[in-house]
Amino acid sequence: MKYQLSKPDKTINGSIKLPASKSIANRALIIHALSYSPYEIENLSDSDDTKVMQRVLTSNTNVFDIGHAGTAMRFLTAFLAQIVGEWTLTGSDRMKQRPIKILVDALNKLGAKIEYLEEEGFPPLKIYGSHLKGNILELDGSVSSQYISALLMIAPTLEGGLTLRLKNKVTSRSYIELTLGLMKQFGVKSVWKGNEIRINEQDYQPCEFTVEADWSGASYWYQLLALAGAGEVELQHLNLMSLQGDCAIAPWFKQFGIESQATANSIIIRKTADIQPKNLSLNFAENPDVAQTMAVLCVLKKVPFHFTGLETLKIKETNRIAALQNELSKFGAQLTEPHHGELAWDGTFPFEKKEVPCITTYHDHRMALAFAPAALFGTIEIDDPMVVTKSYPAYYDDLKLVGFDVAQV
Numbered sequence: 459m460k461y462q463l464s465k466p467d468k469t470i471n472g473s474i475k476l477p478a479s480k481s482i483a484n485r486a487l488i489i490h491a492l493s494y495s496p497y498e499i500e501n502l503s504d505s506d507d508t509k510v511m512q513r514v515l516t517s518n519t520n521v522f523d524i525g526h527a528g529t530a531m532r533f534l535t536a537f538l539a540q541i542v543g544e545w546t547l548t549g550s551d552r553m554k555q556r557p558i559k560i561l562v563d564a565l566n567k568l569g570a571k572i573e574y575l576e577e578e579g580f581p582p583l584k585i586y587g588s589h590l591k592g593n594i595l596e597l598d599g600s601v602s603s604q605y606i607s608a609l610l611m612i613a614p615t616l617e618g619g620l621t622l623r624l625k626n627k628v629t630s631r632s633y634i635e636l637t638l639g640l641m642k643q644f645g646v647k648s649v650w651k652g653n654e655i656r657i658n659e660q661d662y663q664p665c666e667f668t669v670e671a672d673w674s675g676a677s678y679w680y681q682l683l684a685l686a687g688a689g690e691v692e693l694q695h696l697n698l699m700s701l702q703g704d705c706a707i708a709p710w711f712k713q714f715g716i717e718s719q720a721t722a723n724s725i726i727i728r729k730t731a732d733i734q735p736k737n738l739s740l741n742f743a744e745n746p747d748v749a750q751t752m753a754v755l756c757v758l759k760k761v762p763f764h765f766t767g768l769e770t771l772k773i774k775e776t777n778r779i780a781a782l783q784n785e786l787s788k789f790g791a792q793l794t795e796p797h798h799g800e801l802a803w804d805g806t807f808p809f810e811k812k813e814v815p816c817i818t819t820y821h822d823h824r825m826a827l828a829f830a831p832a833a834l835f836g837t838i839e840i841d842d843p844m845v846v847t848k849s850y851p852a853y854y855d856d857l858k859l860v861g862f863d864v865a866q867v
């Protein structure tokens with residue numbers, strides 16, 4: 459199935475209820491379970507990744523298919539390893555290509571027994587859960603922060619607590635800070651000094667909790683407004699002082715004439731000037747999920763760029779480096795990868811631009827989310843458009859609210 463998207467005029471005005479952050483929700487659900495909390499978590503989104511986490515945590519079976527949800531795969535591996543029983547965790551074909559050895563090795567060193575059911579180092583997993591003992595663990599921090607977050611969340615429940623010594627350049631640090639920040643809200647203390655994180659054995663304190671709106675989802679609205687001729691959008695329940703690393707985009711977008719104003723319950727973003735940078739250098743090590751947003755924006759605005767810190771993009775929902783190269787070539791641009799973890803564009807268009815580019819999404823929600831705004835520059839099609847349900851199920855409804863035509867073709 460394909461959607462055809464167009465936007466007859468170039469103005470965007472509206473008030474949008476963003477989805478709740480799946481990163482916060484999936485942490486809160488694990489912590490909630492570990493703290494035996496009697497409170498409900500408020501504002502859980504209906505994104506696939508959050509629904510699957512809820513389903514597993516309330517299920518009475520022991521075989522779970524978590525689909526495409528990286529956080530669910532990694533956080534549940536650690537969570538189930540410390541619950542007595544035999545558990546099977548599997549996922550989509552792509553999930554079976556996303557590495558998990560670093561986490562499995564760490565848990566096995568804590569006394570867990572986790573086996574691979576197919577390929578060594580990858581899901582599906584057979585987990586024999588048991589009482590785990592804390593330790594000092596050395597861990598490669600350069601592949602995915604989700605392994606670290608998974609271990610940190612169970613750390614207070616381990617006999618003797620846990621010390622993690624992180625090796626190599628730590629990726630997605632902001633997500634580790636998010637984990638520790640949420641654990642703190644549930645009463646758990648931690649110390650992070652240099653490359654070492656220490657958490658003593660202690661109890662989580664149940665508390666009321668409401669999930670914030672999603673900053674990664676907000677990035678598409680910043681992008682839309684930067685591409686639009688004029689407009690103003692209220693992003694409901696979004697917080698400028700967020701623990702989510704992706705809130706770093708607010709200052710980035712000033713260069714594209716977008717101002718962010720905090721109100722009591724929302725952020726209003728406004729196009730105040732028709733400006734753009736001559737070129738753009740950005741490092742995405744803290745915010746890998748907004749790389750697609752910025753790459754599509756820059757090509758459409760004809761802003762040459764050099765992006766770094768993209769080392770992890772090849773092991774996400776798809777190889778996002780290759781996916782961006784393929785799909786932006788349909789707009790005439792040739793992106794290069796000067797070194798591993800980099801993506802660059804010299805501002806030229808050596809390829810012929812397709813009349814109505816049809817975007818392939820590669821089972822990756824962020825391909826559809828980041829390319830849909832391109833409809834402001836001419837009709838586009840999106841193949842397999844409902845991939846967006848992974849994080850932002852109401853995306854097309856929200857686009858319709860601000861005047862997009864969305865038709866099934």
Ligand SMILES: O=C(O)C1=C[C@@H](OP(=O)(O)O)[C@@H](O)[C@H](O)C1
Nearest residue numbers: 481529602603604630633746770
């Ligand atoms: O912990 C999290 O919620 C996430 C961490 C990041 O992954 P990596 O740590 O694998 O880069 C990010 O890309 C993902 O969307 C969500």
Ligand SMILES: C=C(OP(=O)(O)O)C(=O)O
Nearest residue numbers: 526527528529747774775
């Ligand atoms: C990488 C992502 O998710 P995950 O790793 O949790 O599947 C994402 O949402 O962009």
